[in-house]
Amino acid sequence: MEGTVVRRVIPSDNSCLFNAVGYVMDHDKQKAAELRQVIAATVASDPVKYNEAFLGKSNEEYCTWILDPEKWGGAIELSILSQYYGREIAAYDIQTLRCDLYGQEKKYQERVMLIYDGLHYDALAMSPAEGAPEEFDQTIFPVNKDRTIGAVENLALNLVKDANRKRSxxxxxxxxxxxxxxxxxxxxxxxxxxxxxxxxxxxxxxxx
Structure with missing residues (x-):
């Protein structure tokens, strides 16, 4: 497989998680408002699953809160978006080198990747060459029988380790x-x- 895994920087505007997901799923960095709506609708539709203990606030409060463009997303939002798109979302944490995999239990056939620096999410993509334009990015990867995405996974981890060494x-x-x-x-x-x-x-x- 020719190419290199690159980090596509998402603007720091409190909606980086949503725009990073928009980029890896749809090649669109302007999806935050739409994806916040998706999450609010999902949560509102299942108050039993998305209860106060799970959300940390009442279902209704949470729905109002997540629609506010100043509010940040995290694990709850990633698990809902994984379900919405029917793909695994791998979120690599630079500080701990941990990879949190959302949607794993659903055995989805495809995976996308994000990178997290403690405050901010960016997108990870496979580019044919360093410096190639974003339209050539591959961001959706087939999941193999062994539940990995093959060589891409190692390339992604190397990029995360490199960011960790630089303490970024x-x-x-x-x-x-x-x-x-x-x-x-x-x-x-x-x-x-x-x-x-x-x-x-x-x-x-x-x-x-």
Missing amino acids: YTDTANFTLRCGVCQAGLIGQKEAVEHAQATGHVNFQEYR
């Missing part, structure tokens, strides 16, 4: 943030979340 991730437990509204200094995601809940401020900048 955010350690969300220990990173330092400053609130863009009141300039308060905060450490880690936990303090940022608490600050946001207490003040309503959600504009944080990382600083070293």
Whole structure:
């Protein structure tokens, strides 16, 4: 198989997860609003499965929350989108080198890949050559009988390991943030979340 796995950067606008999924599924980086609707509709349609214990908020609250373009997606949203598209979604975490596979239990025949740096999702694609235009990207891969995607998987893991060696991730437990509204200094995601809940401020900048 000729080619190389490349990271396609998705804009950092709080909708990176949705736009990364849009890119690997449909070659479209502008799908966030549509995919948020899909998720809200899925959750609303099954309040028994998507209950407060599962979502961390009431079903109705969650549906309003996920439609807000400022809110980030995570594991719940990836599992719903995997189901919606009928494909596995592999999300590689740069810091831990872990790969979370969504939709695995459904034995889907195809897989797409994302990469996560602790705060942000980008898309992974197979390109015929370094620097080739995005229209030549392959983003959907057949899953083999052994439930892997063959050589592509190793190439993806090598790219993730390389990003890890360069420390191009955010350690969300220990990173330092400053609130863009009141300039308060905060450490880690936990303090940022608490600050946001207490003040309503959600504009944080990382600083070293």
